[in-house]
Amino acid sequence: MSIIYNALSGAMAAQAGLAATSQNVANVMTPGYTRQGVLLASLAPYQAGQLSAGSGVAVPALIRFSDGYKSLQMWSAASELGQRTTAQPYLTQLEQVMGDEASGINSGLDAFFGALNAASVDPTSSPLRQQIITAADALAQRFNSLTQVLSNQRSAIVQQRNITITQINGLSNDIAELNKQIAATQGTGVNPSALIDARDNKIDELAGLVALQVVEQADGTRSISLRGGQPLVVGGRAATMSATTNPDGSQTLQVAFASEAFILPKTGLGGELGGLEDYETKTLLPMIESIGDMAEQLATAVNAQLVAGFAPDGTPGTPLFEYDSSTAAGMLRIRPGVQGSDLAFSTSATAGGNSENLLALIALRSSTVTLPGLGVVTLSDASTQLVAKLGMDSQQNQAAMDTAQTVRNQAEESWKSTSGVNTDEEAINLMQYQQMYQANMKVIAVANELFDSTLALLG
C-alpha cells in the first residue's frame, strides 16, 4: 500500500510544482515579482524494515528566489539616480535662459555701453541721450526677468519638496501596513511572497525619494531609516516627515516618530530631496545672490559717477538706476521721470559739451565687481563667468546622472537575473512536472492492478 501512498505524494508534489510554475508564468510581466519554486524533500520510511525504501515526497515549503543584497543595491542606485535626475531639469532650464546670447544680461550690457559710446560723438545730442535711457531700461528689464526666473525656480523647488514629503509619508505608511501583514502571516501560515514583493516595490519607490538604510528583522518585517539614522518605519509604525518654512525662505525638514522629533541635516539626504537641496544651496541661491550683487554694484557705480558730474544745464548730476532687493519683478529700475537731459556727462558746471564724465562712465565697463563663488571679476566678464560655472555644474550633474542610470540598469539586471521569470525555464519545468504527474498516475494504476490481482486470488 505504500506504493499508492508514495505515488499519491508524488502526484500532489507535481501539482504543487505545476501551481508554482503557473504562478510564475502568469506573472512574467509583473514588475518586481520574485519567482517561486517548490522545495522537494524525500520522506523517510514510516515502517521499520530493510526493504522499506521511503514514504514518498513532501513539499515542506516554497522557495522564493531572492537575494537581499541585490535588492539593497537596487535601492541605493535608485537614490543616486533620483538625486541626479531631479536637479537636471532645473539646471537645463537655467542654462537655456542664461546661455542665450540674444536675451542674456551680456547683450544688455553691450547695448548700454554701446549707447554710452555712441553719445561720446555728440554728448549734447538729445536722441543719443534718449537712446542711453532706453538701453538702461532694457538692461534693467533683463536683470529683472532673470531674477523672476530664479525666483520661480525657488517656488517650484518648495512645491516639489512638499509633494515629495507627502509621497514619502504615504509610502512610509504603506510599508508599515505591509510589514504588519507580513508579520501576521507567520502566524496564519499564508504565503507572504506577494506581500513581500509589494513592500519591496514601495521601498524602491521610497528610495528614489530619499536615501535609505533597510534592515531585515527576525519577524520578516523591514525597518527603514534615513541615512543619518532617523527612523522612518519600524515594524508596523511609520514616522511623519514635515517641512517648516523659515523667514529667509528656506525650509527645515523634520521627522516625527512616536513622541520624538528629529531635525534633518541640510546635506546628505540623497534621493529627490537631496537633489533639490543640492541644487538649491549649491547653484540656485548663489546665482540669485550673484545677480543681485551684480545689479547693485552696477547701479551704485553708474549712479556715483553720474552724481559726480554736471548735466548740460549746469545742475549737479542725478542717479539713473534704482536698486531694490525686496521685489523680484522690480529689482533694478531706472529712476522714474529721468530724461536724457538729466544725464551728467560733463565734469564742469559751465561747459555743457564736456564729455569727461561720459568717458569715465564708459570706462566702468572694465571696473570690477565682487561676486560670491567667483571673487573679483570685471563687469563685462561677470555674466560670462556665471554662465560658465553653471555650465560646468550642469555638465557634472549630467555625467553623474548617466553613471547613476547605468548603475541602476545593472542593478536591475542583476536582480532580475536572480528573481526574474524566464519563460523558457518555466516551460521546461511545466514539461517535467507534467511528466512527473503522469508517471505517478501510472504508478497508481499499476498498484491498483496488483491489488486487483491479489483480490482475484481470493476469489
Add this chain to the structure above:
Amino acid sequence: MMRISSTQYHTTMNTALQKASYRLEDILQKMASGEKYSLPSEHPVTTVRMSRLYREEAALDQYRDNISALQSRLTQNEVYLNSMSDDMLSVRDLLVWAGDGSNTSEDVSAMAQSLQPLLDSMFYVTNSSDAEGRYIFSGTAVASPTVSYDATAPVGSRYTFTGNTEAQRVAVGPGVTQPSNVTLPEMAGMLNQLERVLTTLQTPGVNVNDPAVRADITAAMDSLDEVIESISGRIAGLGGAQNILATLETSHANVSLSNKQAALTLGQLDYSDAAVKLNGYTTAVQATQKAYAQVSKLSLFDAI
C-alpha cells in the same frame, strides 16, 4: 554565466531605443541651428571663449560706428574752416588794394563797404551751430556762441571770444579717444582788428597815406596773416586726424574679421561630421530593431 530573465530583452531594447532617439533628436536640432553646442554644459570653456568674442565684436561695432560719425563731423569742420579761409583771403586782397597810396577816400570807402559782408560772413560761420542749436566751435561751452558782438562797446573791442578751448573727445578704440571739435579763440581778436580798420577806412576824408591809417591797415593785415596760418594749420590737423581714423578703422576691421573666423571655428557645426553621425545612429537603431524582432520570436512555448 548569468541567468537572463524574459523581460531583460525588452528592457535592453527599450533602453537602446530611448538612447538612440535622444541622440538622433540632438543631432537633428544641431543640424537645424547650425551650432555645435546648444547648451553651455556641452562645452563650458568654449562657451566662455565665444561669449568674450561676442563682447569684443559688440564693442568694435560701436567704435566703427563712432569712427564714421566722427569722420563726417571732421569733414564738416573742414568745410567751415575752408569757407572762413576763403573769406580771409578775399579780405586780405581788399586790404592790399586799399593800402595802395593812389586811392582816394571815396575809393577806400567803397572798398570798406565790400569789407563789411565778408566780416559778417566770417562772424556767422564762426558761430555755426548744429541741428539742436549747439555751437560747433565753442569748445565744451556749447550753449554759448563762439564769438559775441556787443554793439555798445567801443570799436575794436566789440567782438569777444565766449567759448573755451577744451576738446570734446570721442571713444574710437579701447582706451583711445580722438578730439572731434576745433576751437577758434583767435577769431574774436582778428574780427576786432578788421572792424577797426573798416571804421577807419569809412571815415569821410580819410587819407590812405596817413601813417595812423597805414598802421591800422598793417596791423589788420598782420593779424589776418596770423589767423590764416593758424586756420590752415587746423585744416592740416583735421587731415591728419582723418588719416588716424582710417588706420584705426582698418585695424578694427581686421580684428573683427579674425574674431568672426574664430567664432565660426569654435561654434559652427561640422555638417559632414554630423551627417556621418546621423547615419551611424540610424543604422544602430535599425540593427537593434531587427535583432529584437529575431530574438523575441524565440519561445519554448511555441514548440511544446
